[in-house]
Amino acid sequence: MIPNYLQTEFEKIISRSYFSKKIRPIREKAFNSLMIDGLPQKKSESWRFTDLSSIKNGHFSISDKNDAPKKFIKLPKYGFESFKTIVIYNGHYQEDISSLPDGIELLSNIDYMEKHSLYVKQPYMSSFDLLNTAFMDSGMSFVIRKKEKVSTPLRLLFIYSGSNNIMVSPRIHLDLEHSSSLFLLEQHVGNCDEYLYNGSMIVNIEEGAKLEHVRIQNNSKKTINISNHHIQQKQQSIYRFNQIAFGSSLGRVNLHANLIGQGADCSLNGLSLSSGKQHLDSNITINHQASYCKSSQDFRFILKDRSSGVFNGRAIVQEGAEKTDSNQSNKNLLLSEHALMNSNPQLEIHNDDVKCSHGSTTGSLDNDALFYLRSRGIKKDDAIGILVRGFASKKVDSIKNDEIQTYVNEHFDKWLN
Amino acid sequence: MLAIKDLHAGVEDKKILKGIDLIINPGEVHAVMGKNGSGKSTLSNVITGKDGYDIYDGQILYKNEPIIDWTPEKRALAGIFMSFQYPVAMPGVNNTYFLKAALNAKRKNAGKKDLDAAGFLKLVKEKLDDLDMDASYLKRSVNEGFSGGEKKRNEILQMLTLEPELSIMDETDSGLDIDALKIIANGVNSHRSSKRAFLVITHYQRLLKYIEPDFVHVLIDGKFVKSGGKELALELEKKGYHWLES
Structure with missing residues (x-):
């Protein structure tokens, strides 16, 4: 079962002339699967403590031309002036005020997909991936060529604005080729009414490449922010993720990392700060598929008032992934007796030759x-x-x-x- | 400086202090000796204002003012300091940051401006040398991963920096080897003056060899059963506590 408004909005998006017709079958396939699967239910382990009624009972519409900025956006007020910035405003790419660091190639998603003969594998880990594929907008693909060390940080600035109950579904592809490196800041800001952000980011890190990724989720406290990250790492690659989450009424970050090459190193970190009735959720899966890989998860939550948090962290070590070194830590500080934290660190090990640890503490x-x-x-x-x-x-x-x-x-x- | 009058205190329904009288004048060093469970830590905690204790009766006067209703920070700013038996580790709280915050709270209270980073460092460096402490202490988190001796030195460093008038040394000698004990005793002795007083709480006479008290009080079951000069400590060392127990 999916909410009725999604059906209406889907018909609207496939009839939009400015989206390529070639993507239509991909959208339809995802939407059909979504209709069968429905949005996640509470009985699903990773959604037990996260209430989606604001999406199920809400009403959101895809962003249209009227939701584009009416006046010039002053970038300095968002800080980080030394960074190069790609601005996405209510799902609309703002080319005139955007800039790219040297060494990065930017393609539209349709160009990117055509380059890969439309064989880009679509994520399907959760209903929100399907929702993103069905509705993807503001699609962008970034490619960093072999050995390119991008020296200036790149910022993806997502600005949320307005009171029209907008839903946006950005789709970002990021490829780091052999031995390249990038520092990426993903910043979510804005002052808006109810809003549904459901973004997916698909990251490929090739051999010896390195990505530092910081995500600052600081948008309005009325928004819903669902973010789906799929990371694939080849041998000796490095991925460092740090999220600082302050914003949204419901914030959920899904991180799925697949370590497919020997010696890949993946470190996922988060600090969530909630107050009022905010609910912030971090859902992590690291899948060790190759030997000699290293992974760490370290998430901290500080909760005030009647806010709540969820940490669902999973490390899977597959049969062939010998010499895996994996640790998981979740520490939570409750500043109010009404705050609530759910912590669920999990290890799934199919192999004897590993070093794995996990721990969780919650206290005042x-x-x-x-x-x-x-x-x-x-x-x-x-x-x-x-x-x-x-x-x-x-x-x-x-x-x-x-x-x-x-x-x-x-x-x-x-x-x- | 400190006057405790017929103090009865405890935790919930458990009476621990059962009528303590104590007068400490500026320049004096008083030692309180007693076995585990005699009420030594309760005495230091109620003077410094720790939560969780009930005062049933009696009075604590500091410079002639009753302080039982004062917050711990108000007592500290008035000049009361305690060297903790078990200094708390605070991961993520930088030692310099903490010490500077404490010093500037005191300066602010005295109507002085905050000390800047350079001024602070100069002040602390001298104290560090006196205590045979490395400057790397300052970069670490407060008491985190510190050995027993390092923690106690860190307490004395705070005392020397904050320059309190009444210092309560709660089991400062526990867990120290003889070299560390001497360094700490030197730190304490350098702080002695006609305007400052000490309350040294200890199990053993050992520390009192290095920090000579003017008065010794024996605490048994929440009461002072005997008071005397420094020779009382030696007597206790020889005879134990049994002869004083009723």
Whole structure:
């Protein structure tokens, strides 16, 4: 079962003349599968604690021309002026104010797919991948050629605006060829009413290539933000992901990493800060398919008020993946007795020759630590701030970019007060 | 400086302190000796204002003001300090940041401007040398991964930086080897003056060889059963606590 509005919107999107007809069969196939599967139900393990009624009972419409910006967008207000930025506003690519670092090739998705004779495998891990494929808009593909080390960071800036209950489904393909490297910032901002963002990003990291990926999810507290990431890593490749999530009423990040080449290294990190009635969910699967690969998951949540969080982390070690080194950690700090955290770290090991660990802790502030600080003359509120910042600092410090660290620290302080 | 009058205190329904009287004047060093469970830690915790204790009766006056209703930070800013028996580790909280926050809270309270990074570093470097501590201490998280001796030195570093008037040393000697003990005792002794006072809480006489007390009080089952000069500590060392137990 899918909500009726999706049917109507689907008919609208396939009749849009500016989308290529060649993609239509791909959309239809995904939509038909979605109609059979429906949106996830609570009985599904990875959706047990995340309520999708705001999507099921809501009403969203695909973005149209009226949702494009009416006035010139002032980029400096979004920070990171030293980065090169691709701006996507309500699902519309803003070419006039966008720029690319040297060494990156940008293609439209249809060009990218045609290059691959339309054989680009579509993600199907969840209904939201199907939903994204059926509705994909603002499609972009980035290719970094062999040995190209892109020195300027690239930012994908998603701006959300308006009060028209828009739904957008960006589809990004990112290919890093042999021994190339990139620093990518994905930033979500905006001041809008109810909104459904369901983006999918498909990343291929070839042998010896390296991708640093930071995701700042700081859009309006009324939005729904579902983000599906599919990462495939070949031998000796490196992927580092850091998410800092402040925004949205319902935020869910799905990370699926497939380590298919020997010695691939994958590190996934997150810091989620929630307040009010926000619900932030991180759902991770790392699939070790090759030997000598290393992976880590380290997610922290700090929850205020009546907010809630979910960590579902899974590491799978396949039969042939000897000498796997995998660890998983989830630490959560509850700043209110009404906050709720669900933590579910899982290991699935089909092989004896591995080193795997996992752990999860959830608790409130340490009273002894609080007393220790206060006994040195530090006021209670300041002492709480010091401890909460200390808890978060490991995740902020793991972002290897000063501008981003400064930005995050500023927003963190605002969030705290 | 500190006057405790007929203090009765405990946790929930458990009475721990059963009528403590103690007067500490500026310049004095008082030692409280007692076995485990005699109420030593409760005494230091109620003076510094830790949550979770009930005061049933009595009074604690600091510079003639009753402080039982004061927050821990207010007591600290007024000049009361405790060197913890078990200093708390705070992962992610940088030692410099913490120490500077504490020092600037004190300066702010005294109507002074914040000390800048350079001024702070200069001040702390001298103290570090005195305590035979490496500057790398400052870069670490507070007490995280510190050995027993490092934690205690870090306590003394805080004391020397914050310059309190009344310092409570709660089992400062526990877990220390003799070299560390001497360094710490030197730190404490360098801080002694006619304006400052100490309350040294300890199990053994060992520490009192290096930090000589003016008065020794024996705490048994929540009461001082005997008080005397430093020779009382030696007597306890020889005879144990049995002869004082009723």
